[in-house]
Amino acid sequence: MFRSVWREPRPAAAPPHVWWDRALVGVLVVTAVVEGAARPDVSPRVPSIVISVLLVLSLFWRRTRPLPVVAFAFGLCVLSAVVAGREFPDQYVLVALLLLPFSVFRWGTGRELVLGAAFVLTKLGVSAVLGYLSLADTAAGIVVLSMAMAVGAALRYRSRARSRELDQVKLMEREQLARDLHDTVAHHVSAMAIRAQAGIATSAADPGAAVDALKVIDAEAARALDEMRGMVRILRTQEAADRSPGPRVADLERLASLSNPSVDVRVTGDADALPSPVGAAVFRLAQEAVTNARRHARHATRIDVRVTVDDSEVRVLVTDDGVPRQTGPRGYGLTGMIERASLLGGTCEAGPNPDRGWTVSAVLPREVTA
Template identity: 70%
Template sequence: MFDLLRSVWREPRPPAAAPRVWRDWVLVAVLVPVAVVEGVLTRDLPWRVLSVVVAAGLVPTLLWRRSRPLLMVAVAFGVCQLSALVVDAEFPSQNVLVYLALLPYALFRWGSGREAVLGAAIMLGKVGLSGALGYLHPSDVLGGLVILCAAMALGAAFRYRSRARARELDQVKLLERERLARDLHDTVAHHVSAMAIRAQAGIATAAADPDAALDALKVIDAEAARTLDEMRGMVRILRTEEPAQLSPGPRVADVERLASQGPPSVDVQVVGDTDTLPSPVGAAVFRLAQEAVTNARRHARHATRIEVRVIVDDEHVRVRVSDDGNPRPAGSHGYGLVGMTERAGLLGGTCEAGPDPGRGWTVSAVLPK
C-alpha cells in the first residue's frame, strides 16, 4: 500500500494541454449571466448579493483549471467554506454552482499526483467540515462525496485512457520504425554490396582488362540509380505533405531478378503457383531471398555459387538460400539475420540460418500462405 501511495504521489503531470480554448471562454460567457439571472429570480434566497457574487466570481476559475488545477480547487472550495463560516450556516448555493464539478475532474485529469492528493484532501475536507459543523445534513454530505468521487474518477479514467492511447501510438511508431529499418537495410544494403563487389572486381582487373573494369563501372552506375530511386520512393512515403506515387511492392516473381553470372553466380529456381500468394507474403519472400543473397556475397569467402530455391505448396512458402563458401568467422552478424527473423515472425513463419556441414551457409525460411 505504501508503494502504491508513493507512486501516486510521484505521478507527473500528463503532456501539457492547451491552457484554454474557445469553449472555455464561451462557458464563462454563459455561466456568469446565468448565475446573475438565477440569483435575481430565485425567491427567498438568503444572502442574495453574496450568493450571486460567489457564484459568478468563481466562474473564471474554469479558465485555469488545466494549467493550475490545484490552485483553482483551493480557491473555489476555500471561498465556499469561508462564506459558510461567515454566515454561520451552509452557504446558500445556486444550481449554477454545479460547474464546480469540472474542477475535481480537471484536477485528476491534468494535475500531478501530489496535486491530486492535496486537492482531494481539500475537497473532501470541505465537505466533511461542513457536515461536522452541522451545515449539511448527513444525506447531503453523502451526496456531495458521491459527486466529488465520481468527478475525480472520471478525470482519472480519461487521464489513463489518454496515456494508454499514447502508448499504443508509440508502439505503432516503433513498429513502423523497425519496418522502415528492415526495408532500408534490405534494399540499400543489397545494392551497395553489389556496387562494392563490382568495384573490387573492377580494381582487380583494371590493369589487365580495361573492358572488364568498364563493365564493372556500368553495373555500379545501374545499382546506384536503383538505390537512389528506392530511397526517393521511401522519402516520398515519409513526407506526408506530398502525395507519394507508390509502385507495387516486390513479389515472389521478382526473386528471379537476383540471378546473376557472378562472381559468385546466383542460380534462382521458383517452383509452384506464386500468383495466388498475398502481397505481404510475396514481399517477405523477396526480401528474405534478397538479404540472404546479399549476406552470401559479402561474407561467404571463396564462394563460387549461390542457390536460391523458392517452393510454393498448398499451405506454405519455403525459401532456401545456400552458398558453397567457407564457414564464416564467429562474431556479430549485424542486423540482417535479425531483420529476416523479425520479418518472418510477423507473418507467423520462421527463419533459421547456420553453417552447413563442412562448407557453406544456408538460410531457410517457412511462411504460411
C-alpha cells in the first residue's frame, strides 16, 4: 500500500495559476499587514508582519510546487518559533496555511504526499515538545490538518474517477464510429466482390461487361480507401465491431416523430451523397443533442434540427426554446459529441442562447480526412 502511494504520479490536470489564486493572495497579504499593524498583542510587530506576508505569498505556488511550499512554510514556522521561544508568528490570517497540506494532497506526487504530511506533523511535534502547544491543542491541530489533507485527497481521486469516466465515454464514441465505418467498408468490399464475380462470369461472352465491372470496382475501391484512411484515427480493436446497419441523415426523420416537445427537422443540400461516416455522425450528433434538450431543457415546447450540406462541409444546428439548467461540468453526452466530431476533423460546441434556450452547433468536413 505504501509503495503504491509512494509511486503515484502527479495528477494530469494541475493548473499553474487561476485568477482567484492571485486575488486570494492579494487579499491575504493586505489582511496580514492590517492585522499585524492593528492588533496590540502582535509582537515583535515588524518581524511578525514580514514572516506572515512571506507565508501568505507562498500560497501562490501551492499548485505547481506543493511540496517545496509546504517545506518552506512549515519549516519557517518551526525556525521562527525556536528563535522567538514561542509560537511565532501568531496572526489569525495564517489559518490560510491550511491550503498548503490540502494542495500537496490534491496536486502532489505520491512522494510529495508522504513527505508533505511528514513536514506538517513534524511542525506540530516540535511545537508540542517545546511546550508551545498543549496536548489538546496538538491533537486538535492534527485533526484539522488531517481534514484538510483528506479533502485534498478526496478531490484528487474524484477528479481521477471523472477522468476515467470521460475516457470511457470517448472510447464508446470511438467504438460507435468504428462500427459505422466498418459498415461502410464492408459495403464497398461486398460490392467489389459481387462485380468481380459477375465480370468473371460474363468475360468470355461479353468482354465489355468485364470492363464495366472493373470500372465499378475501381470506384468502390477508391471510396473504401478514403474511408479506411479515416479509420486510422480510431484506436480500437475491430473484433467487437457490430455489423448492424449504421444510421444515415435520412434517419433524422425519426426524430421528427417525437413529441413533448415537438421536433422539427429540416435538411438542406444533397445529404444522400455524404460518406457514410459523416452521415452517421450527423445523425448521432443530432440525436444526442435532441436527447439532451428533452432531458434538460425545462418548459421547452420546440426543438429545431437544421442540417445544411454544401460542397465542403456539413453544418448541424440543434436549438430549443427551454430554460437551461444551471451550468456545471461538461456532461458525458457533450464530451462524446465533441469526440465524435473531432475524430472526423470537425468541431462541436454547445451553450445557452442570449435570451432563452440552448444551442448545439457542429461543423463536419464533407469528406473523411486521415
